[in-house]
Amino acid sequence: MEFTTAEPFLHKGLLQSFELTKYILKTNVYPREPSPLKELREVTAKHPGNFMSTTPDSGQLMGMLLKLINAKKTIEIGVYTGYSLLLTALSIPHDAMIIAIDPNKETYEIGLPIIQKAGVEHKINFIESQALPVLDKLLQNKDNEGSFDFAFVDADKENYLNYHERLLKLVKVGGLIVFDNTLWGGTVAQPEEAVSEDRKESRRSIIEFNNSVSIDQRIEIALTPSGDGLTICRRIR
Ligand SMILES: C[S@@+](CC[C@H](N)C(=O)[O-])C[C@H]1O[C@@H](n2cnc3c(N)ncnc32)[C@H](O)[C@@H]1O
């Protein structure tokens, strides 16, 4: 598809400006970030995988979505040290729950003391596993179909479409499935030869995922340029 003067709003695109990102964080995100999340972010900053954390601006958006839909039953794929997990736990009611899946318990345990101190550990059922077998097991019980309000996916990009198919069965009509990293550092809009080798495979998976959800009639979507790209899918049938 070619872009023409019929898209006068194109010049408004301000993506990839570090200064603008810093402005958003400084003025709107950090001043409102709950103190346990700030503490978790600072502890995570000392860990070599810190670049993997969900960004605070995406976290702020997710917190608002969770409250807007009054989410009570949620699922998270890809926990790492738990920034998005703690964010979710702080955004849902006292009696709500999160199934959180990650094969790496060690990194979850980095954030766990902060989750405990925040008084929200009782909402979390952490499952140390690859996500696909857990989702398949949940789907063996018909009672789980359409029973979740919200799902967040931030794990292996190669399985995003596999997660999407399963989560569409688990999330209720009107529920949300949110995927992180759907702009994959901006590489989705770059020619493959300009992308570093280590990012190529995930880039291909994300492009395939973006193309697939863009024509999926079972959902409404919004790809927001928050953080590394956040795609919000709302199940409509
Ligand atoms: C980008 S990090 C998640 C960041 C997290 N959302 C946060 O806010 O800190 C990706 C995580 O996905 C996990 N992961 C990788 N493959 C997975 C799989 N097949 N199933 C579940 N989790 C997986 C990794 O162990 C890693 O902790």
Ligand SMILES: O=c1cc(-c2ccc(O)cc2)oc2c(O)c(O)ccc12
């Ligand atoms: O650089 C990454 C890598 C991942 C990643 C790679 C392989 C897996 O099995 C899971 C995750 O995820 C990332 C991510 O979610 C992020 O926000 C930034 C960077 C990376």
